[in-house]
Amino acid sequence: MATNNSGIAFEHFDRSVRPQDDLYRHVNGTWLRDFELPADKAVHGVFHELRDLSEKQVLAIIEADNGKIGNLYKSFMAADAIEALGIAPITGYLAQVDGITNLAEFIEVMAKLEAAGLGGIFGSGVVADAKDSTTNIMHMVQGAISLPDEEYYREAEHAEIRSAFAEHVTAMFKLIGIDANGQRILDLETKIASHHWDAVKDRDATLTYNKFSRAELETLMPGFDWALYLKAGEVPAKAFETVIVMEPSFFTGLAGLLQSESLEDWKLWLKWEVVSGAAPYLTQAIVNQNFKFYGTTLSGTPQLRERWKRGVAVTEGALGEEIGKEYVARHFPPAAKAAMAEIINYLTEAYRISITNLDWMSAETKVKAIEKLDKFTAKVGYPDKWRDYSALEISPDDLMGNILRVAKFERDYELAKIGVPVDRTEWHMPPQTVNAYYSPRSNEVVFPAGFLQWPYFDLNADAAVNYAGIGATIGHELGHGFDDQGSKYDGDGNLNDWWLDSDRVEFEKRTKQLIDQFDALHPSDTPEMTVNGALTVGENIGDLGGLAIAYQAYKLSLQGKEAPIIDGLTGDQRFFIAHAMGWREKMRPETRRVRITVDPHSPEEFRCNQIISNLDLFYEAFEVKEGDGMWLDRESRVSIW
Known part of the structure; x- marks a missing residue:
């Protein structure tokens, strides 16, 4: 952590790079040059430093616990006992698959395995109805593929990955005593993937809202026995x-x-689902082979994480809020909530002013936009109501049993929501998480306690640093309510077109400019790749609007006073430098290639430089001139919110 007056991490600066040419490398260049990724990491940066800290804090909580938390961790750490069991924990499930003789039996066994958390030919979950956000409804989503995206099964650039995947499946089968060619799994999944929607189409809130009755579902999937599937x-x-x-x-x-x-290919695929789903909890040979493909081949990470780190992740994934209660008691100061409330108030006021002053939006749509802003809520730190884990049975010496019981516990928790009004107090991240999210169906932003640390938030930090860090994040998440998809939802969280057509045209004209900007960008670590502007546009809108609004909120917080010069920097300069600090990150090229394909977030260097290059305020703060590396022609700069 920086200890100087401004809160700026000057030790990471590269003074040979001018901020006018490349702010990201000016602020982070020394670290980017000198830092070597640990062998067990695919990516590392500011976020991950905080996650490492949270991981150690959570480990201390786990090791002090004598109940469910401690017992789940113990069961994962019992490496010798796990090794002695071999594949015994899954032989019963594999035998069930062997017994299948027709499609009906396949559906029956598949449904049982899905209920156990070990298989399923599609995804499902219970969330709020996007057109009636007070009501929970089952959602069905495409699935049944093992590679990151449907593109991996068809594009020539992924041919080596496909070949390695087939070899991996063959090796995994061999480890559990099955002599089968993994190419059969690749061939079947290639056919399945041919029916997948691509990543851009799949993020369209309108296209993905399709309500079906049970009778219509039968027509949609002819030959699929729904009654049998549900019963099994x-x-x-x-x-x-x-x-x-x-x-x-x-x-x-x-x-x-x-x-x-x-049927034999489908049976083999179902066996693959079992071994792949159970792999992290079986013998070291299976764990190593699983990591060899997913960790090394696909992500470029040379070394498997230490067992205790994997144990913490498993325990946290199963008992997140149970751990979160103790985490908050130990690590979240009550004063942080009050300080966050003030920042959030300034952010919402800045958004209100910005919407009011927009020159491209009609008065009628502005009224609706401000109505939505007024209904926005923020959750900070931890939930008001904690989850009850009393019905979950955990044994200190039965890892696979624990994993299966956790899966059933979570499934029962989801299914119990059917027919019950949406619980607006529910959180979808535990408090120790280093992240934040916006939920369009509840029009709320959630900031777990784990995220509220330097360099994003510090009770003692200069206002410029806090507003550039957590302020820009609040602005970003709020901005999702007004991005290309979030803007389709009203203030109550319902899909509802509240825009005049002429305003939507103006909005889409600006988003198209942003798409075109990002379509032209090549990440420095994988220059052969190109950013997908259409896939990343929602996050880019959030970044652009969030930073602009955070700056305005910072100015409001000064209450008309001039920001002091600290460490030789004006308040505006500290604001942009602090924002650049938050994007410091290194990633393995293999991981970058996956992210470019499937991740709606742009690479960090562009979330910093490209976004900031659109803001006139940056040009004024650093006297950026035409010919400088950060320069964008005025007519090319995008301003939306």
Whole structure:
């Protein structure tokens, strides 16, 4: 942590790079040059330093616990006992698959495995209905592939990954005593992937809202026995009376493949689902082979993380809020909530002023936008109501049993929401998480305690640093309510077109400019790749609007006073420098290639430089001139909110 007056980490600066040419490397260049990624990491930076700290804090909580938390961790750390068991924990499930003789039995066994958390040919979950955000409804989503995205099964650039995947599946089967060619799994998944929607289409809130009755679901997937699926999976029939099918054509295509592809191939695929799902909890040889492909081949990480780190992740994933209660008691000062409330108030006021002053939006749509802003809520630190884990049974010496019981516990928790009003007090991240999120269906932003640390937030920091860090993050998350998809939701969290057509045209004209900007960018660590402007546009809108609004909020917080000069920097300069600090990150090229394909976030260097290059305020703060590296022609700069 920086200890100087400004809170700026000058030790990471590269003074040979001018901020006018490359702010990101001016601020972070020395670290980017000298830092070597640890062998067990695919990516590391500011976020990950905080996550490492949280990991150690959580470990201390786990090791002091004598109940469920401590017992789950102990069961994961019992390496000798796990090794002695071999593949015994999954032999029963593999035998069930062996016993399948027809499609009906395949559906029955698949549903049972899905209920156990070990298989399923599509994804499902219970969340708020996007057109009635007070009501929970089952959502069905495409699935059944093992590679990061459908693109991996068709593009020539991923041919080596496909070949390595087939070899990996063959090796995994061999480790559990099955002599089978992994190419069969790749071939079947290639056919499944051909029915997947691509990543850009799949983020469209309108296209992915498709309500189906049970009768319509039967028509959508001819030949699929829904009654058998629900009974075998112990799913109440009411859960599928009405559903949202996010990619209808996928499900029709999947039904066709269940009829056209050989039963033996489907059985082998189901065995693959079992071994792949259970792999992290089985013998070291299986763990190592699983990491060899997913960790090294796909992500470029040379070394598996230490067992205790993996144990912390498993325990936290299962008992996040139970750990969170103690985490908050130990590490979250009450004063932080009050300080955050003040920052959030200034951010919302800045948004209100910005919306009021927009020159491209009609008065009518402005009123609706401000109505949505007024209904926005923020959750800070930790939930008001904690989850009850009393029904979850955990044993100190039964890792796979624990994992399966956790899966059932979570499934029961989800299914219990059907027919019950949406619980607006629920959090979808535990307090120790170093992240934040915006939920369009509840019009709320959530900031867990773990995120509220330097360099994003510090009770004692200069206002410029806090507003450039947590302020820009609040602005970003708020901005999701007004991005290309979030703007389709009203203040109550319902998909509802509250825009005049002429305003939507103006908005889309500006978002197209942003898409075009990012389409032209090549990451420095993988220059052969190109950023997907359409995939990343929502996050880019959030970044651009969030930073602009955070700056305005920072100015409001000064209450008309001039910011002092600290460490030779004006308040505006500290603001932009502090924002650049927050994007410091290094990533392995293999991981970058995956992210470029599937991640709606742009690479960090562009979330810093490209976004800032659109803000006139930056040009004024650093006297940027035409010909400088950060210069964007005035007509090319995008301003939305």
